[in-house]
Amino acid sequence: MGTPDLSFIDDDGEQQNTGDPRVDYFLANVRPVLVDRCIGCHRDGREEAGLNMSSMTKILEGADHGSVLKPGYPEASMMMTVIRGNHPEIDRMPKGKRGPLTDEQTEAIRLWIEQGAVWAE
Numbered sequence: 272m273g274t275p276d277l278s279f280i281d282d283d284g285e286q287q288n289t290g291d292p293r294v295d296y297f298l299a300n301v302r303p304v305l306v307d308r309c310i311g312c313h314r315d316g317r318e319e320a321g322l323n324m325s326s327m328t329k330i331l332e333g334a335d336h337g338s339v340l341k342p343g344y345p346e347a348s349m350m351m352t353v354i355r356g357n358h359p360e361i362d363r364m365p366k367g368k369r370g371p372l373t374d375e376q377t378e379a380i381r382l383w384i385e386q387g388a389v390w391a392e
């Protein structure tokens with residue numbers, strides 16, 4: 272009641288129950304991927320391509336090529352374009368030897384952006 276029905280979201284059972292399903296989804300399925308695969312190169316002290324992903328405020332400041340994420344609009348978000356390897360000038364993300372994200376991780380980030388890109392610490 273009062274909260275959106277996100278029961279269609281397929282979480283992996285690590286729900287942390289903050290009371291907001293979008294926060295729970297971020298903490299269980301999105302934040303671990305960003306921490307493990309992105310933030311090492313995009314953070315305070317190492318802002319590759321001018322991008323700092325250590326907070327939503329910083330993400331929304333954009334990077335060398337401009338806006339990185341548009342909450343609600345994954346298909347208009349550069350973050351999705353580079354994760355899929357579809358940007359004409361920018362390498363596929365994450366860079367490095369570990370390879371691209373899995374389809375499941377990519378879909379988790381897409382869905383999170385579509386649902387408003389809610390952030391929590």
Ligand code: HEC
Pocket residue numbers: 305308309310311312313319320321322333334335336337339349350353354360361362364365366367372
């Ligand atoms: C090993 C370091 C490394 C990792 C890990 C990494 N990046 Fe990057 N990122 C870079 C570098 C270097 C560039 C510049 C590449 C280029 O211009 O082709 C870049 C560029 C970008 C850009 C373009 C910014 C701009 O405006 O030019 C975005 C968006 C981005 N990364 C997002 C991500 C995301 C999302 C992840 C995790 C899924 C990630 N990166 C993981 C090093 C990294």
